[in-house]
Structure formats: structure tokens, C-alpha cells
Amino acid sequence: MARVGMTEVAARAGVSVTTVSHVLSGRRPVAESTRTRVLQVIEQLGYQPDTLARGLRTRRTMTVGLLVPDLTNPFYPMVLRGLNDVLVPAGYHAIVCDTDGTREQELAFLREMATRRVDGMVIAPFQLTRKDLLSHAKAVPLVRLGDGPLDADLGDLVSSGGEDGMAQMVRYLLERGSRRVAYIGGPRHTGPSDRREAGFHRALAEAGRVAGDDLVIRGGFTRDAGREAAEVLLNRADRPDAIACANDLIAIGVLDAARKLDLSVPGDLAVTGYDDIDAASLVTPALTTVVNPAREVGRACGEALLRRLTADGAEPYREVVIANSIVRRDSA
């Protein structure tokens, strides 16, 4: 049951491999009669072209890399769906790299993708610096996902307006009557975290307030990290009456902490998340959060990538911002 190659197809059809290649690619006219004959043989032999060999020659692997910090965060699987929505119909497939948010793994995956000659990458980098990305960016189209810094050299950027989304949320908290609003973010210097934190500060500033450092804690983007941060915040004498979190997982952790301390939410403490993952509406109280349309974001990434991959000339750099909005539930 060895695999059949083009040579065998050609032989059986009584034509040259060149012709077989062309009926497959349609890159040059082939007489209808030979065309059908070749097609028949292909069918009969169950011939399947070898993407690798083709890629070696054409320098296109039809593969893209998706690098995410934590596939366990439901946001990212949805992004992958969106990405596939646009990439798969175009013949591309994605290799998913779950880096666990560590710098070593991010770098390792980046290198791996380079040796695999992926045609492009969409990355949600956490620890990577501009310098880390630069060399890759010039080798293959890069789409950065998340609210990183703008930087044309690093390729397209698809974000969901994290700064605005968070600002909007904080404004809502203020209007609602919260007096001391705190912020729990992700790891420092990570795009999404920084941008959202900026939104937090901006909204406060616009309202003529300032959040002291004691009201901002940064940890991980996880439930545990959220709980721990909240415990610190809530055990202080002048505890906040609202906590805006950089994502839903963190907010769920805050809910855990509040429950443990017997604080009522939103009575004693208002809590807000970010992303609107499924779990946000499952917890009690249901989370008031910023909806981050993951699938749309993924689609936008795919479109951005595709644009570059199929571009004749050099496409101009783009930043795509997907609109987001607040969904009010019970936690604030």
C-alpha cells in the first residue's frame, strides 16, 4: 500500500508528470480529453498530492502558526475558530502553540515555526520583546493579537480595543457609585494587561481621580491569581468597593475571595471581568464584563494574514480594532 506519486499517475495516464501537475494546478491549459483521463487515474489510484514536496518547491507551506499563552483560557479556542473560519477555506491550516506564557516556550515555538517555514503567524505574545519579534517579522507575515503596542515593523495588529473597553467599564463603575475602584491585571509588560490598565487609569483621570499604587495589583491571568490578589486587596483596612479585572478568570477568582470573606457582590463589592467567556455567565453572581468577541478577533487575524499572504505588492501595515461592549449582569 505504498503511496502513489505523480510519476505513477503520469505513467498510467500515458502523459508526463508536467501534464499531471498542470491538470492539478490549472496553471496552463490541458486538452479536455487528457484532463479527464488524468483525473480518472488520480481517482482510481487514490493519488494525493504531497503538500510538503509542493511546499519545498513553491516555498509555501500553507501552514500558519498560532501562538497563544494559554489555550485553557476559553478566549483562545474561540480565536482559533475564527482564524480557521477564514484560513481553512483558503487551504491553510494552523499549528497551535500553547506557551504557558513563559518566555522560553514562546521563543522555542517561534524558532520551531521558523524552521517549519510557516507562511505566517498570529501571535499573542506575553513575554516577547520587540527585538525577539523583529527578525521573525521580516521573515514571515506576523499578526499580533491583543492590545500590544503599535509598531509597524512588527506587522499587523488586531485588538479589541482593550484600553477603551476597560475605560468604559471603569466609567460605568464610577457612575454606578463606586468610590474606591481597584484594578487587578495580568503580568506586567504584557500587551493586553498594559493596555487595559491604561484604560483604567484614563477613566479615573477623566473623572478627576487617581488610583494609588495600592489599588493596582498585577498577577497572572488566572483564577488563582485573581483570588490571591483579591485577598490582599480585601484584607486591607480601606478596601476597595469595586474591582475591575483584566479578564474573566481573574474576576472569578475575586468572586471566590469575596465569598470566603463573606462580602456580598455587588453590595459590598462590585466586580467586573473582561472577555465574556462562557463561564462569565455561569458563575454566581453572573459577571458584568466587557465582551471581547473572540471569534471576530480570530477572523480579523485570519483576514489580515490572508491579505499579506496573497498580496501582490507590499500591503500597508494595518491595525484592526474590533469593537467591544459591556454586558451588564449581576456582579456590578
Add this chain to the structure above:
Amino acid sequence: MARVGMTEVAARAGVSVTTVSHVLSGRRPVAESTRTRVLQVIEQLGYQPDTLARGLRTRRTMTVGLLVPDLTNPFYPMVLRGLNDVLVPAGYHAIVCDTDGTREQELAFLREMATRRVDGMVIAPFQLTRKDLLSHAKAVPLVRLGDGPLDADLGDLVSSGGEDGMAQMVRYLLERGSRRVAYIGGPRHTGPSDRREAGFHRALAEAGRVAGDDLVIRGGFTRDAGREAAEVLLNRADRPDAIACANDLIAIGVLDAARKLDLSVPGDLAVTGYDDIDAASLVTPALTTVVNPAREVGRACGEALLRRLTADGAEPYREVVIANSIVRRDSA
């Protein structure tokens, strides 16, 4: 900034490509002095071997395919983690195919993976028949994930004992005093669903009972499907006092329905899930469920695959069952 190839490295190091190849692969001794010289040039030029070209020659792509019905179901991302735990250190990477549980997509991905010459696949097939898989199984090592039928021709099987797990759960329900226990499953003829359903019937039979067809409903493995099925079940005159669900998502949907009908859980209705995804402990009441150790399952898949990929001779077919257990929370 064109990519440098082995030829250039060889030239600059004053050796043949053969030697460069061998310092890289270590497949034959190279004088220490030349070795370091070559390594230096490689470093200096930033040479990166081309996995594709290598694969074309060696017939190994160092890539495996992971085919899942719904990456949005948190169970699968965890499986991927486990898979990567063992595959990535061995140099393999996974292409993730989210098929949405449709037969067309499952077939399409299977074909795609074949043309990409993946070295192996782990699949959680939903709609695929034995026949669909057979041709692939002889072309590349296959590991089936989930509680499908045993079938040596189709490669290894990694399951988490769905039949036993469900039987255990139903037994618990019975001991607990439930008198009419119903079952909500996934799509008919899908491995996980069928096996779990078998467990349900077995436990009932052992207790000298029989579940009429009216107590078994099959839908999708989603929250919505669960809600809909529950609505049917609960609006009947003699509604069940317990519902065992084929997964947590379904159970969460049942909870939705119960809330809408003002039924108290577990007072009026006991509800149990399966998988123990994060959300299971987030909902109110927290789900009593069967823990399906996703990461372990993923690891087992990886190990099974690796065994075949690195096997000298023909490894015997294996079935690996990962032990599972019940976690009792509030819903039953």
C-alpha cells in the same frame, strides 16, 4: 536577508554538505575541530534547517494531527496540553482540527492531514465510521480518543472508561434514593455518547430496573442541547427526579432548564455531569460529576503515538484506560 542553506554553511566552513548534515544529526562521528567550526558558522549565519526538505527525504514530518469535535469544549484544550507535554519534547508539533462535529469536516480534515503527511493522528471522531478510518489507519498511526468501540485495526484507543464512569454515577444516584433517573446523551452513534449510555443502562439493569426509551434523550454535547432536552423531560407528567448527563455542558443546560421551571436542585431534581471541566465547579449548584482527567488522557495519547512512531518493530495494539472517579458536589 535570504535564508541561508546548508550549502552556504558548508562553503563557509570549508566542508561538504554531508558533514554539515552529520554534525546536525549526529548520525556519524565528526572530528571535534570541524564540528565546532561548523557549529560556529551555523550560529554566525543564523542557519536554520528546513524541516520540510528534511521531511521530504526522511518521510517524517514531525507533525501530528489532532482532530477534535469542538475545541470550545474545555475538555479538548486540556487534552492538547497533555499531548504536547509528551510530543513537543520529542520534537513533534500538532495541527489542531476543530471539526464542529460534522462529518464533512471530519473527512475533509482527515484528507488534509493525509496530504500533509502527518506522522500520526489522534482523533476524537464523532461521525466517522470504521470504514472512513480504515484507510487512514493503515497509512499512519492512529490513536482514537474517547470511548469508541474497540477495534484493533483502527489503532490504539485511549479512553477514560466512560461506561464504568457513568455506571458508577448512576449507581450513586440510585443509592442516593433517586427513583426515576433519566439520561441525556450526545449524538447517537458517537463513541463517548454510546459508551456512557451503555454504562447508564448497565447500572440500571444491575439494580433490577429498566429505563424506558422515554427516559433517554440524545442531542448534542452542548449547553443548549442540554437545556432543550431537559425541557422535554421535565415538562412531562411523570418527570424524572434525576438526570445523568453525558457531559458537563449538557448538565449545565439542564440546570438552566431547572431554574426556569423553578425546580430545586438537587431537591426536586438531581443532576450529574461528566468530564469535570472548570465550569462544573463554577455553576450553582456546583456539579456532581465524573472527573475525566483530560491532561492525563492527552498524555496517554501522546505516549501511545510516540510508541508507534519510534517503534522498531510493529508494536502491539493497545487500549489505555485512564481511571476516573466521581466528585460529589451540590447538584446530586
Add this chain to the structure above:
DNA sequence: TTGAAAGCGGTACCAG
């Protein structure tokens, strides 16, 4: 409308 042959970037066999 069709073929022949030269690669793409490596590996591996056969010599030396």
C-alpha cells in the same frame, strides 16, 4: 497542447 530537465534543501548511500 505537451515534455524534458533543473532544481527546492536536505539525507543517505557508496566511496575514499
Add this chain to the structure above:
DNA sequence: CTGGTACCGCTTTCAA
């Protein structure tokens, strides 16, 4: 311990 070279399976000039 090191080279030369055929070849993996396909695409793509160049020539007919």
C-alpha cells in the same frame, strides 16, 4: 573521518 551524488515528490522554466 570526510566527500560526491542520487534522490524525496513536486513545480516551473525552456523547448518542441
